Amino acid sequence: MRLILLAILAMSFPAMAREDIPAKAWLDNMSQALREQEFKISLIQLQADHIRPLVYIHGKVNDEEVAFLEHLNGPPKNAVRVGNTVTFIEHDQPAYSVHANRIQGVIPAAFADDVSKLEDGYQFVLGGRSRIAGRPGQLIRIIPTDNNRYGYQIWVDMDTFLPLRFDMISGDKQLLEQLLVVELLVLDEVPAILKEAYKQEWPAVMSQSDRDSGEDWQFSWLPAGFKVLVKDQHRLIGSKEAVEYIAISDGLASISVYVAKAGESSLPEELVTRNGLSLATERVGNAEVVAVGKVPAETLSRIAKSIMLQ
Amino acid sequence: MDKLGQEWVSAAVDGEIDEHTLAELAADADSHEQWRDYHMIGDAMRGELPKAMSLDLSASIMAAIEDEPAIVAPQPIVTEEPKVAETKVASTGKIIPLFKQFGQYAIAASVALVAVVGVQNYNQETLVDNSPLPVLNTRPLIGSASPVSLQTGAVQQNQSYTNDQVVEQRRRINAYIQDHMLQQRLNNGVNIDDNTEVDTIPVAQ
Numbered sequence: 464m465r466l467i468l469l470a471i472l473a474m475s476f477p478a479m480a481r482e483d484i485p486a487k488a489w490l491d492n493m494s495q496a497l498r499e500q501e502f503k504i505s506l507i508q509l510q511a512d513h514i515r516p517l518v519y520i521h522g523k524v525n526d527e528e529v530a531f532l533e534h535l536n537g538p539p540k541n542a543v544r545v546g547n548t549v550t551f552i553e554h555d556q557p558a559y560s561v562h563a564n565r566i567q568g569v570i571p572a573a574f575a576d577d578v579s580k581l582e583d584g585y586q587f588v589l590g591g592r593s594r595i596a597g598r599p600g601q602l603i604r605i606i607p608t609d610n611n612r613y614g615y616q617i618w619v620d621m622d623t624f625l626p627l628r629f630d631m632i633s634g635d636k637q638l639l640e641q642l643l644v645v646e647l648l649v650l651d652e653v654p655a656i657l658k659e660a661y662k663q664e665w666p667a668v669m670s671q672s673d674r675d676s677g678e679d680w681q682f683s684w685l686p687a688g689f690k691v692l693v694k695d696q697h698r699l700i701g702s703k704e705a706v707e708y709i710a711i712s713d714g715l716a717s718i719s720v721y722v723a724k725a726g727e728s729s730l731p732e733e734l735v736t737r738n739g740l741s742l743a744t745e746r747v748g749n750a751e752v753v754a755v756g757k758v759p760a761e762t763l764s765r766i767a768k769s770i771m772l773q
Numbered sequence: 774m775d776k777l778g779q780e781w782v783s784a785a786v787d788g789e790i791d792e793h794t795l796a797e798l799a800a801d802a803d804s805h806e807q808w809r810d811y812h813m814i815g816d817a818m819r820g821e822l823p824k825a826m827s828l829d830l831s832a833s834i835m836a837a838i839e840d841e842p843a844i845v846a847p848q849p850i851v852t853e854e855p856k857v858a859e860t861k862v863a864s865t866g867k868i869i870p871l872f873k874q875f876g877q878y879a880i881a882a883s884v885a886l887v888a889v890v891g892v893q894n895y896n897q898e899t900l901v902d903n904s905p906l907p908v909l910n911t912r913p914l915i916g917s918a919s920p921v922s923l924q925t926g927a928v929q930q931n932q933s934y935t936n937d938q939v940v941e942q943r944r945r946i947n948a949y950i951q952d953h954m955l956q957q958r959l960n961n962g963v964n965i966d967d968n969t970e971v972d973t974i975p976v977a978q
Binding site for chain 2: 561699708712717727729730731734736753
């Protein structure tokens with residue numbers, strides 16, 4: 464009898480090897496895969512009123528990460544990353560470079576980083592499996608610990624640990640945004656385009672020193688896990704309006720808080736776009752606090768109300 | 774046993790036989806049946822038969838013993854039935870995941886449908902982009918604001934804004950959203966330099 468039990472145990476262990484990986488470890492593996500593997504993914508980005516096809520290629524040249532992102536539809540719109548410099552090449556303006564560790568706008572940078580930084584605001588829960596892009600995918604739910612932010616779901620390829628699908632979900636389980644991989648190719652060697660990108664001379668990184676340091680704004684309340692990243696003074700790119708600016712983030716959700724002289728036309732108190740981006744306004748005397756970000760409008764409202772000058 | 778033997782048995786049943794013949798009869802297995810039959814006939818004539826009577830008990834037992842291989846023999850047929858059931862289970866086992874997949878496709882399709890409906894509904898009501906051509910055009914990255922939410926600010930409705938004011942308001946909303954999108958690109962690098970104590974990162978210094 465004992466022998467039979469031992470035999471059953473011995474037989475079940477190899478089978479459980481991959482089943483037993485906790486959700487956090489899946490994300491750790493994905494983070495490592497995103498940084499170290501050489502791959503090409505074709506994906507579609509699905510937002511309320513946009514469907515965009517994209518190609519993302521990642522590899523390593525001379526031990527430096529090189530990545531290339533291309534929008535396949537519409538006017539040419541590409542981004543190249545070499546090391547910690549990301550250059551945006553867009554049809555309607557000269558190319559410019561910024562200091563960044565990931566190409567922003569596709570797979571959240573936090574997923575290629577240390578995922579334990581997200582644990583203040585989110586819980587990781589292992590979900591079911593499904594087939595995506597012809598590959599077996601393991602679902603990991605990234606559940607917010609409070610109602611102040613949206614939840615996420617990510618499907619990770621069971622062979623390579625690369626992401627296959629990424630959903631942003633509102634509190635009432637509405638899909639706000641989706642990244643869906645349609646083809647994943649693991650490459651044997653660095654593709655020529657990345658070698659070319661590595662050799663290429665890119666515009667110098669835009670200097671951040673012309674940013675005026677902002678006032679010492681503080682928040683009496685921020686949702687758990689949110690931290691202030693940047694404070695500065697600048698002019699809005701569109702309207703040239705002078706604003707005090709504070710950037711806060713919990714790793715996945717980023718919020719911009721602006722303090723400006725109240726305009727002639729007041730802004731709506733709360734505004735929600737269909738892709739989850741919200742805007743909230745709080746008027747204080749003749750000043751206006753505007754918070755923008757992909758979090759529920761109530762959160763923005765509360766943040767806008769909690770700002771104070773130290 | 775011949776006719777003579779049968780008479781012997783009959784005589785033995787009636788007790789008209791001597792010890793020796795009885796022993797001989799007992800040794801003769803063939804006449805046992807007749808012995809029993811005669812006894813039964815006698816019992817029936819005397820009205821001494823039991824109410825429930827198993828006729829030909831030894832024969833039925835013998836038949837049962839003889840049938841035993843016959844009962845075992847149909848077992849392949851019996852086991853064939855589970856086999857059929859098994860194949861049924863196996864085939865349904867294949868069907869279930871298939872249906873599950875269809876379920877998932879249906880969910881995915883419904884999501885896509887919602888998205889498409891959304892496009893149809895909201896395309897007509899996209900924000901008027903009146904802002905001067907920005908240096909960094911991040912506009913295509915964002916979705917248009919939902920007019921439903923715009924109306925939730927009931928104050929605006931009451932104050933009955935002029936068209937210019939609505940345009941101006943939208944322009945300002947756009948300016949903020951554009952700037953937010955741009956800042957995402959610029960702030961991304963902040964994490965590299967120092968991501969332990971974020972409060973102590975004044976970028977502009």
